[in-house]
Amino acid sequence: MAAAADVPALRWGVMGCANIAKKNVKAIKAAAGNTLVAVASRSQERAAAWAAEQGLDTESGAVTAHGSYDELLADERVQAVYMPLPTTMHLEWVRKAAAAGKHVLVEKPVAVCAADLRLMAEACAAAGVVLMDGVMFMHHERLPRMGALLGAGELGAAERVVSGFSFPADKAFLEGDIRVKADCDPLGCVGDLGWYNVRFSLWAFGYEMPERVSAVTSRWTDGGRVPTETSATLVFSGGRHSTFACGFHTAFSQWAEVGTSGGLLRLEDFVVAAGPDSVRYTVRRPGGLIDDARRVAPVTETETEVLGCNQEASMFESFAACVRAGAASEAAAFWPEISLKTQLVVDAIMQSSKEGGKLVDVAPVSV
Amino acid sequence: MAAAADVPALRWGVMGCANIAKKNVKAIKAAAGNTLVAVASRSQERAAAWAAEQGLDTESGAVTAHGSYDELLADERVQAVYMPLPTTMHLEWVRKAAAAGKHVLVEKPVAVCAADLRLMAEACAAAGVVLMDGVMFMHHERLPRMGALLGAGELGAAERVVSGFSFPADKAFLEGDIRVKADCDPLGCVGDLGWYNVRFSLWAFGYEMPERVSAVTSRWTDGGRVPTETSATLVFSGGRHSTFACGFHTAFSQWAEVGTSGGLLRLEDFVVAAGPDSVRYTVRRPGGLIDDARRVAPVTETETEVLGCNQEASMFESFAACVRAGAASEAAAFWPEISLKTQLVVDAIMQSSKEGGKLVDVAPVSV
Incomplete structure (x- = not known):
C-alpha cells in the first residue's frame, strides 16, 4: 500500500548487523512510506562499515551509524526499530525500545518463551508502540x-x-x-x-x-x-x-x-x-x-x-500502517496476539x- | 520379467471378492508366467457372479468358482493364493494356505501385530511356500x-x-x-x-x-x-x-x-x-x-x-520368480522379512x- 503523500515516512533504525538485516535494509528502502535513518552495532566502526556495505549514506548524515544500541534508542529521529538480535536479547531490548517510545519489528522467534513474550507485549502496549514479528510471508498479497x-x-x-x-x-x-x-x-x-x-x-x-x-x-x-x-x-x-x-x-x-x-x-x-x-x-x-x-x-x-x-517491503508498509492506526488499533493489536499464539x-x-x-x-x- | 517359455504359468486362486481383488485379477491376467484358475467366496453363487463380473470364464472350467475358502485350498490346480481378506482373518487363512502347500500373496497390512506375522512367516517357511505382501509399488521399475x-x-x-x-x-x-x-x-x-x-x-x-x-x-x-x-x-x-x-x-x-x-x-x-x-x-x-x-x-x-x-503385474511376476527360486531363496526370504520390519x-x-x-x-x- 502506498503511503499518503502528506504523511511523512516512518523513520527506522536497525539494531544489529545480522545477515538477515541486509535484506530488511533493502526492504525498508523499497517500502513506500518508510525510510532508514540509523543503524547500530556494538562499535561505531562496525556500524559505519556495515552501513557503507549496504550503500547507506552516513557521510551526509542521512543515516547515522551508532556505536551502541542505547545510542540508537536515544536517537530522536528514530521512530521504529528493526531488531535482528539473538533471541535471548529480545526481552531486554524490546522493553528498552518501548520505554524509549520506539515501535518494534522483532525477528522471529520473538522470545525464548511465552512468558517473556507477554512481558514484551505488555511493555509495548503500555508505551503505545507497535510490536510485530518478522514473518514476511504474512504480508504477501497471495x-x-x-x-x-x-x-x-x-x-x-x-x-x-x-x-x-x-x-x-x-x-x-x-x-x-x-x-x-x-x-x-x-x-x-x-x-x-x-x-x-x-x-x-x-x-x-x-x-x-x-x-x-x-x-x-x-x-x-x-x-x-x-x-x-x-x-x-x-x-x-x-x-x-x-x-x-x-x-x-x-x-x-x-x-x-x-x-x-x-x-x-x-x-x-x-x-x-x-x-x-x-x-x-x-x-x-x-x-x-x-x-x-x-x-x-x-x-x-x-x-x-x-x-x-515484494513481501519484505510489504511487511514494512503494513507496519507503518499499524503505526499510523495506533498501537491499540485492531490492525496493530493483531500482531502481538498471533506472535503469542505462535x-x-x-x-x-x-x-x-x-x-x-x-x-x-x-x-x-x-x- | 518374462517367464521362460518352458516353465508353466503359476496358477492362482483368489480368496475373497474384495474390491481390491478386481485390480489384482487384472494384474494376474497381465502378468507373464501367471494364470488365474479359481476364485472363492463364502457362497458359490457370489463367487460365480463375481467371476463373471471380472470376465473370468467359469463356464469352460478354465476358472473354478468355489463356495468356500476351504474348497479353494483343496483345489489341486491352485498353487498360489491371493488373499484380500480382512486383516483379522489373515492369520488363520495364511496358516491354512501354507498347510495346504499354497504360496500366499497377502494384502497389507499383513497382520494385526508382529507376533501374528511371525506365526504366518513360520508356517510358510515350514511348508516351503512363498509369503509376500501386496505392496505393488515395491515392484515398479522406477x-x-x-x-x-x-x-x-x-x-x-x-x-x-x-x-x-x-x-x-x-x-x-x-x-x-x-x-x-x-x-x-x-x-x-x-x-x-x-x-x-x-x-x-x-x-x-x-x-x-x-x-x-x-x-x-x-x-x-x-x-x-x-x-x-x-x-x-x-x-x-x-x-x-x-x-x-x-x-x-x-x-x-x-x-x-x-x-x-x-x-x-x-x-x-x-x-x-x-x-x-x-x-x-x-x-x-x-x-x-x-x-x-x-x-x-x-x-x-x-x-x-x-x-x-505395470506395477501390479510386475508384483505377480516377482512372486512367480520367488516360487521358481524356492521359498528359502534369498529373493523369496526378503519379503517376509520386510513385512515383519514394516x-x-x-x-x-x-x-x-x-x-x-x-x-x-x-x-x-x-x-
Missing part, C-alpha cells in the same frame, strides 16, 4: 487470495496442514552459528524455521489454536540443548491435524500444503518467495483412483501467479520434545 | 532406478523422508467399511495407508530399522478403537528422521519425498502409479537463498519418466498412538 479459498471458500475448511522447512547447514554452522547456541537462540531450528511452519498452520486454521502438540527432536546440538531436527504434530479440535518437519540437515525446501476434504492448496515457497515479483500457489483437485484402483485419475490443477508483491505452540513443541514426544496441552492465550 | 540415486549414489544418503497418503472417506465408509471395524481391520488408516508410508521410509533408508517411533492419532472410529487420522515420526540412528501423515479425511494424495543434504527425490504417486505406462520421479537440487535471503535460487529439476511398467514399525505406531505420542522403542527384528 495470502489473502489463498485464504479466500479456505473456510467458507471454494476448497472448504482445512483438515490437514503439512509443511516442511529445511536447509543443509555445514559443520561450522552446526557448531558455532548463533542459531544453534543455547545462550543466543535456544530454540534452534524450532525458532528459526518452525516458527514459520507453526504460523502457516495457524493461518490455515483461521488462527484457531491447536489443543495439543506432540514433537520429536531427533538431533540436538550445543551439548544437547538446541534442536536441529524436529517434527511436530498439532492436534486441533475435532482431530484436525497439522504436521511439519524442520531442520538444518536436509536440502533447502520450504513447502506447505493445506488439505481439505475436496482439494489441496500447495506452495513450494511458503516462506521466501521464489521471486519477489512472481509467486505461485497451486490448487489441486485430485480425481482419486480409477480402473479398479489400478490408476490415478488426472488431477485438476490450477496454478495461480501473483505478480507485483510462541505458545513453539513452547509446547519444545516441552513435548524434551518429554519424548508426549502430547502436551497448549497453554491458553489468555491467562 | 524403484531400483530411484534407489541408485540414494546411498552411495548421486544424491547421497537420506536425511529425512516425508510422505503423505490420504483419501476423503464418506460417512458410510467411516462408520461401516471393513477398514474401520476393529474386528476386521483394527489398524484402520495405519494399516490401510500407513503401511505404504512406513514401507517407503524403510526402502529409502535401505531397510534400516528406526530406533524409536512417536505417533499421534487424532481421530478414531468404531468406539475409539480404530485410527482414521494418524501421523508418525520415525527416528533412525544418528537422528535421521522420517515423518508421515495418513488418514481418511483429506483429499486424495500420495506423495513422498526423500531429502538428502544435497537434494530431494520426489514422487507425486508413490503408491498407485499415475498411469501404468508412464510414471515419473523428480530430482530437485535447490539453490538455496540468494539476494541476501530475499529470493530463492532456481531449482535444478530433473524429471525422469519411466515407461512400460509390521514392527506399525505396531510401534499403534502403541505410541495409544500412549499419547510417547516415543517408543521399536521391537527388534530378531527375537
